Amino acid sequence: MAASRPNQLFRNKSAKIAAIPMIATALVVFLGGTIWTVAHSFTSSKLLPKWDLVGLTQYERLWGTRRWLISIENLMIYGVCMLVFCFVIGFVLAALMDQKIRFENTFRAIILYPYALSFIVTGLVWQWILNPEFGLQHVIRSLGGNRPPAECEGVGLSLSCWLSGIEFDPLYNPRIAIYGILIAALWQGTGLIMVLMLAGLRGIDQEIWRASRVDGIPAWKTYLFVVIPMMRPVFVTTLVLIGAAIVKVYDLIVAQTGGGPGNATEMPAKYVYDYMFGGQNLGQGFAASTMMLLAVLIVVIPWAFMEFGRKNRG
Amino acid sequence: MVDLTSSVAAGQGARELQGPRGPKPRKVVTRANVLIYGTLIVVSLYYLLPMWVMVMTSLKGMPEIRVGNIFAPPMEITFEPWVKAWSGACTGLNCDGLSRGFWNSVRITLPSVAVSIAIASVNGYALANWRFKGADAFFTILIFGAFIPYQVMLYPMVIMLREVGLYGSLTGLVIVHTVFGMPILTLLFRNYFTSLPEELFKAARVDGAGFWRIYFRIMLPMSLPIFVVAMILQVTGIWNDFLFGVIYTKPDLYPMTVQLNNIVNSVQGVKEYNVNMAATLLTGLVPLFIYFISGKLFVRGIAAGAVKG
Amino acid sequence: MEPSISIRHLDLSFGAVDVLKDLNLDIGKGEFLVLLGSSGCGKSTLLNCVAGLLDVSDGQIFISGRNVTWEEPSKRGIGMVFQSYALYPQMTVEGNLTFGLKNAGMPRAEIAERVERAARILQIEPLLKRKPAALSGGQRQRVAIGRALVRDVDVFLFDEPLSNLDAKLRTDLRAEIKELHQTLGNTMIYVTHDQIEAMTLADRIAIMRGGLILQLDSPKEIYNRPANKYVAGFIGSPSMNFFEGVVDLGGAPVFSCEAGDFDLSGYEFGAAGPQGGPAWLGIRPEHIAHGPDAAACPVRMEATVRLVEPLGSDTLARVQVGERLLWIRLDGQSSIRPGDTLTIGWHAERANLFDSATENRI
Numbered sequence: 003m004a005a006s007r008p009n010q011l012f013r014n015k016s017a018k019i020a021a022i023p024m025i026a027t028a029l030v031v032f033l034g035g036t037i038w039t040v041a042h043s044f045t046s047s048k049l050l051p052k053w054d055l056v057g058l059t060q061y062e063r064l065w066g067t068r069r070w071l072i073s074i075e076n077l078m079i080y081g082v083c084m085l086v087f088c089f090v091i092g093f094v095l096a097a098l099m100d101q102k103i104r105f106e107n108t109f110r111a112i113i114l115y116p117y118a119l120s121f122i123v124t125g126l127v128w129q130w131i132l133n134p135e136f137g138l139q140h141v142i143r144s145l146g147g148n149r150p151p152a153e154c155e156g157v158g159l160s161l162s163c164w165l166s167g168i169e170f171d172p173l174y175n176p177r178i179a180i181y182g183i184l185i186a187a188l189w190q191g192t193g194l195i196m197v198l199m200l201a202g203l204r205g206i207d208q209e210i211w212r213a214s215r216v217d218g219i220p221a222w223k224t225y226l227f228v229v230i231p232m233m234r235p236v237f238v239t240t241l242v243l244i245g246a247a248i249v250k251v252y253d254l255i256v257a258q259t260g261g262g263p264g265n266a267t268e269m270p271a272k273y274v275y276d277y278m279f280g281g282q283n284l285g286q287g288f289a290a291s292t293m294m295l296l297a298v299l300i301v302v303i304p305w306a307f308m309e310f311g312r313k314n315r316g
Numbered sequence: 317m318v319d320l321t322s323s324v325a326a327g328q329g330a331r332e333l334q335g336p337r338g339p340k341p342r343k344v345v346t347r348a349n350v351l352i353y354g355t356l357i358v359v360s361l362y363y364l365l366p367m368w369v370m371v372m373t374s375l376k377g378m379p380e381i382r383v384g385n386i387f388a389p390p391m392e393i394t395f396e397p398w399v400k401a402w403s404g405a406c407t408g409l410n411c412d413g414l415s416r417g418f419w420n421s422v423r424i425t426l427p428s429v430a431v432s433i434a435i436a437s438v439n440g441y442a443l444a445n446w447r448f449k450g451a452d453a454f455f456t457i458l459i460f461g462a463f464i465p466y467q468v469m470l471y472p473m474v475i476m477l478r479e480v481g482l483y484g485s486l487t488g489l490v491i492v493h494t495v496f497g498m499p500i501l502t503l504l505f506r507n508y509f510t511s512l513p514e515e516l517f518k519a520a521r522v523d524g525a526g527f528w529r530i531y532f533r534i535m536l537p538m539s540l541p542i543f544v545v546a547m548i549l550q551v552t553g554i555w556n557d558f559l560f561g562v563i564y565t566k567p568d569l570y571p572m573t574v575q576l577n578n579i580v581n582s583v584q585g586v587k588e589y590n591v592n593m594a595a596t597l598l599t600g601l602v603p604l605f606i607y608f609i610s611g612k613l614f615v616r617g618i619a620a621g622a623v624k625g
Numbered sequence: 626m627e628p629s630i631s632i633r634h635l636d637l638s639f640g641a642v643d644v645l646k647d648l649n650l651d652i653g654k655g656e657f658l659v660l661l662g663s664s665g666c667g668k669s670t671l672l673n674c675v676a677g678l679l680d681v682s683d684g685q686i687f688i689s690g691r692n693v694t695w696e697e698p699s700k701r702g703i704g705m706v707f708q709s710y711a712l713y714p715q716m717t718v719e720g721n722l723t724f725g726l727k728n729a730g731m732p733r734a735e736i737a738e739r740v741e742r743a744a745r746i747l748q749i750e751p752l753l754k755r756k757p758a759a760l761s762g763g764q765r766q767r768v769a770i771g772r773a774l775v776r777d778v779d780v781f782l783f784d785e786p787l788s789n790l791d792a793k794l795r796t797d798l799r800a801e802i803k804e805l806h807q808t809l810g811n812t813m814i815y816v817t818h819d820q821i822e823a824m825t826l827a828d829r830i831a832i833m834r835g836g837l838i839l840q841l842d843s844p845k846e847i848y849n850r851p852a853n854k855y856v857a858g859f860i861g862s863p864s865m866n867f868f869e870g871v872v873d874l875g876g877a878p879v880f881s882c883e884a885g886d887f888d889l890s891g892y893e894f895g896a897a898g899p900q901g902g903p904a905w906l907g908i909r910p911e912h913i914a915h916g917p918d919a920a921a922c923p924v925r926m927e928a929t930v931r932l933v934e935p936l937g938s939d940t941l942a943r944v945q946v947g948e949r950l951l952w953i954r955l956d957g958q959s960s961i962r963p964g965d966t967l968t969i970g971w972h973a974e975r976a977n978l979f980d981s982a983t984e985n986r987i
Contacts, residue, residue: 016527017446021454024439024502027495028454032461035472042471051471095359098352110615111608112360115367118607118614120556122573123600126580127366130373130589131386141385189366197615209711212678213772217725218699227724231715246463253558257577274467279563284471291467302463335692338683 036295043288051284060289070290073268076180080269081248083184084191088244089237091188092195097225099196100203110200114193121190125257128186134171142168176266179259183267186258187251195240202236203229238305245301249294270294374398374594381589397588401595406585407578409567414595416568417575421555421602423486424571428493429550433543436498440505441531445517455502462499470563477564484566492560497553501546504617508542509535545617548610552603572599627690629654629779629812630675635684637667637674637836644670645836648684652814654779657806660816661823662833663859668816669784671833675814676782677701689779699725701780704773708785710765712757718768719753722775736775743774746808763794770805783815787822799825820860824848832856850977854984857907857977863941863952865907865977872978872987874901880978882906884947888923891973895986903981910941910952912975915967922970928953930965944969 046056064070095113099106116124131137146165154163169175172182206229214224252271259267270290278287369386374397376390384391403413410416443451473492474483482488512535520530561571570578576599580592607614628651637645644667652658660668673679675686677698685694693701712721719740726736744750747767757765766786773781783802787795803826806813817823823830824844831841832855840852851857857865870882878889878899887906894900914922928944928951940955944967953969955961978987 014446014448014527017442017448020438020527021442021448021451023435023494024442024458024498025454027498028457028461030476031469031473031495032464033457035469036464038472039468051475095356098356101348101352103352103356107611109356109360111611112363114615115604115607116363117618118552118603119600120558120573120603122556122558122577123596124366126576126592126596127370129580130593131366131369133386133589136381136589137386141387144385189363193363194618197618207709207711209707209709210713212673212676212698213705213707213711213713215678216676216698216703216705217728217772217776218697219725219728223728228713228715242463250465250467253573256558257581260581271465271467274470275559275563278467278471287467287471291465291470294465295468298463298465302460306460335685336695337685338694339680340695 039288040292040295043285043292045285045288047284047288049282049284056285060285061293064286064289064293067286069265069268070270070273072265073270073273076267077248077251077269079180080184080187080251081245083181084187084248085241085244087184087188088192088195089240091192092240093199095192095196096199096203099200110197113196116190117193119190121253122257124186124190125254125259128182128189129173129258132171132173132182132185134174139168139170142170173259174263176263179263179266183254183258187254190254191244191247195244198240198243199233199236202233205236206232238308242301242305246298249298370593370597370600373590374401374597376590378588378590394590397590397594398598400588400591401579401598405579405588405591405595406582407575408582409578414572414575414579414598417570417572418598420565420569420575421572424489424493424561424565424569425551425554427486428490428497428554429547431490432494432497432501432550433546435494436501436546437505437539437543438531439498439502440507441509441535442527443502443506444509445514445530445535446527455506458499458502462503466496466559470559474563483564484569486565486569489560489564489569492564493554493557496560497550501550504546504549505539505542508539512538541613544610545613548606548614549617551606555602627654628652628687629656629689630814631685631687632671632675633685633687635671635674635686636682637670637679638682643836645674648836648838650831650838650841652812655810655812657803657813657815657826657828659823659827659830660814660833661818661820661830661859663818666833667836668818668833670836672782672784672814672816675780676703676705699729702778703780703782704776704778705782706766706769706773706784706786708788710757710769710789712765712768712772714757717754717756718749718760718771721757721768722753722771725772726775739775739777743771746774746805747771762790763798766790766798767801770802774809779812781811781813783813783817785816785818787817787819795822802826820862824860832859850986851907852986854905854907854979857979861909863910863954865909866913866949866951868906868949869981870904870906872899872901872904874899880904880906880976884949885926887973887976889973889976889978890923892976892978893974894978897987900980900987904987905979905981905984907977907979908971908975911954913951913953913969913971915953915955915969919968919970922972924973924976925968925970928967928969930961930963930967933961933963 042051042053043060044055044057045052046054046059099109103109132139134140143166146162146168149162149166151167154160154167172178172180172185210228210232211224214228219228250271251269252275255261255267255269255272261268261272271294274287274291274294277283277290281287365387372389373381373386375393375395376384377392377394377396380391401413402415402418404411405413442448443455473495477483477488477491482491516534516538517530520534525533555571556573557571558573558577561574565571565574576595579595610617630650630652632648632650635645635648635650636643648671660671662668670679674681675688677693677696681694685692687693688701688703691702698705713724716724722740722743723736726739740753744753747770749764749767749771752760752764752768757768760768766789769786786802787798790798799822802815806826815822815826827844829841830844830847832839832847834855840847840856842850842852847856847860851860851865854867858867868880868882868884868887870880872889873879873881878892880887880889919925926946928946930942930944931950932943934941934943935957937957939957940959940961942953942955942959942961944951944953946969951969961967979985980987
């Protein structure tokens with residue numbers, strides 16, 4: 003051909019120019035920012051970041067801090083419970099919704115609407131519902147007539163005494179405070195999981211269901227032995243999503259408990275924020291956020307390989 | 317019609333009308349139905365409960381709240397808490413209520429949604445139709461970015477914004493929302509544009525149309541639904557944001573969520589639960605409104621954002 | 626003979642839409658019945674009713690003399706093969722074959738025996754330990770047939786089982802299904818929209834349209850004596866050629882239309898006897914003679930060739946007679962070209978007459 007081949011760099015010029023924001027975001031913010039933070043977690047930065055390498059000192063201090071350890075423990079409890087309950091509740095609800103029920107749209111709208119709300123809103127509502135003086139505990143005690151403890155001494159078995167003495171105050175009681183958070187988080191999040199699982203269920207070939215009916219397999223067995231194994235990709239994706247969301251939990255804590263009572267509901271994300279922007283101890287914040295990054299990578303990398311490695315291009 | 321029964325042997329006809337006929341009678345109240353609907357109704361009540369409590373509490377006066385039951389409807393309806401939440405509640409800094417936060421949120425949300433969608437849709441289009449060298453690598457980093465905890469990138473972002481003098485400003489926050497919304501939106505648009513028939517794009521190129529012309533004349537008009545989905549995703553996401561708002565803006569620019577948290581969780585003064593709930597409800601109204609008018613598109617948005625992400 | 630399946634006054638409606646209307650059908654023991662029709666004609670719906678996968682609105686279904694109208698699919702004594710194969714993807718082939726039997730609590734030894742037999746008949750023994758994902762489309766469909774086979778039932782139902790396969794495999798598997806039927810002698814109902822499948826497999830074909838059976842007959846009868854104009858046009862490719870005109874019984878019966886008057890002597894009128902009046906005359910492309918053969922035909926005319934489509938085994942040509950365009954089928958070696966003139970003609974006994982108003986055969 004007579005026409006000379008255009009310079010590689012200028013092929014698709016408009017496309018490349020248009021992609022500059024994306025490239026800048028990917029390289030500067032995501033990649034650059036992450037590397038910067040990880041690198042500075044090995045420095046002694048306090049009020050301002052400074053390049054003064056101190057090795058693993060920040061990490062030693064981090065893992066020696068009681069508040070961080072409590073945060074990790076809370077995250078574990080919260081994470082495991084959240085995963086299990088989200089999965090079970092989400093799947094059961096999706097399976098129920100899949101029974102050709104009437105008013106499906108209404109039920110779905112009701113179950114999903116909390117997901118549209120801010121974590122702040124969720125946290126504040128549940129803070130109010132769980133308020134020991136006026137909330138749930140108060141209502142239950144009122145059912146029993148709100149009898150004072152003195153009145154019930156030695157009475158033995160009595161419904162009203164039992165109700166009056168019931169204790170459900172996750173906002174004041176450090177032992178169960180984290181479960182108060184869990185209730186709120188489940189309220190907000192299960193709708194999403196239900197919708198994802200329902201989409202998965204709907205994606206299953208209807209002829210599979212017919213075949214199992216011809217084979218005489220009861221519905222529950224079909225779910226257990228055929229449908230659930232077929233849903234594995236949906237489960238894995240859901241798992242990764244919930245996992246990533248669990249590690250990031252922050253707003254909910256701030257709104258509902260502020261990390262209290264005491265340290266009972268502290269979480270790593272809040273630790274990072276408090277040290278970076280409140281405590282003016284940047285090094286600790288960087289180290290803690292690096293630990294969070296590590297936790298997420300452990301979940302995401304194997305999944306990414308599985309999901310994208312197998313079919314090359316998503 | 318051909319007579320089909322002619323081949324039936326005599327006597328066969330007698331069997332007609334014997335035994336079951338027509339649809340199998342099904343009881344409306346079966347154990348399975350009771351279980352299914354019973355569970356769904358109980359679950360629905362659990363999900364509706366906080367909404368009920370919010371509304372009821374916000375319509376009661378404080379004296380009634382102190383003696384009454386949070387689930388009970390108000391004996392005397394008052395809109396005082398709503399008025400106060402909107403224009404008179406104190407955050408510890410000032411006492412002009414949530415209205416300031418509301419307008420801040422509007423001022424933050426509108427440009428953030430517009431800019432983030434504009435950029436992400438062009439990105440998605442470039443990735444779907446103009447695959448250039450290295451595009452996939454950047455895209456992979458971007459998608460990874462969706463999973464990286466924001467905490468890792470918070471401080472570098474502060475430094476970058478401070479360097480260009482935008483830290484604490486509205487523009488700065490718009491940039492932050494655009495950057496952190498980019499992975500999921502780009503993915504959304506890329507997948508959508510990939511699903512459009514490629515012949516269309518090729519035909520336009522053969523006709524001599526360039527990058528922008530194809531984008532504005534061919535792709536945009538065909539992509540209204542996905543833009544609506546992206547809009548729903550972004551409006552609710554940005555409206556509900558708390559972390560970025562509190563980090564990247566100054567108190568007089570705080571979005572509604574931050575303002576709300578400051579009102580409810582401020583330690584001074586007597587707690588006015590009815591005002592708190594009215595304020596909470598006010599903050600939730602915008603996303604709830606979007607949720608209920610968008611219906612199936614909302615579901616599509618989260619499914620697209622989630623399953624494929 | 627006791628019919629294997631009887632369907633009596635079957636109605637099915639979804640809301641206000643009637644899908645099946647007062648449908649009656651008897652299928653003999655060991656018969657291969659094909660339900661044929663274009664999509665939306667109700668053929669798959671009818672099959673699903675027989676299988677018990679759909680609740681009927683009215684009417685009864687008998688299988689092997691038993692009223693199964695209210696029975697669960699698994700209790701009806703049927704096996705079913707689906708278009709998408711519907712294999713359980715996480716189980717091995719063996720697991721797929723045995724899942725239903727195990728669930729029914731059948732003794733191990735008997736299960737093994739049945740699986741062994743089915744695998745032998747279908748030649749899938751080497752595949753038993755594999756999962757469906759590792760099988761080709763044809764193999765999957767064979768396993769799906771196997772799943773019906775192990776149930777050891779009298780009636781097999783096929784719901785467009787070959788639609789997802791490519792043309793070559795479809796031909797192979799079609800022959801295998803026919804062989805299977807000859808070996809087993811079960812009653813089979815087979816739903817398809819492919820007329821070749823229907824013609825090659827069926828003992829009888831039921832042509833359906835709008836929830837009604839238009840004609841139920843042997844493939845030969847359906848081809849030679851279609852009961853109405855729709856069936857006549859539906860069967861055969863290219864479609865039958867039609868002329869609109871009038872049957873005149875004044876003297877010797879004659880069909881007159883703008884292309885000329887066609888002699889009808891030799892045409893076999895239906896049971897109701899000859900009937901005059903407005904009608905359609907239909908003639909299949911392969912029943913139109915040309916060249917020297919046409920000279921012997923009582924009906925003759927001149928035609929101009931407009932288009933030639935050589936298919937190898939034969940040649941299709943579009944010819945013009947007056948204003949009318951007709952398809953004719955010629956020998957594969959024919960050397961005609963567009964623009965040639967041909968003499969074409971046919972024998973009246975090859976023609977089909979349909980009433981203009983009712984479209985039924987005269």
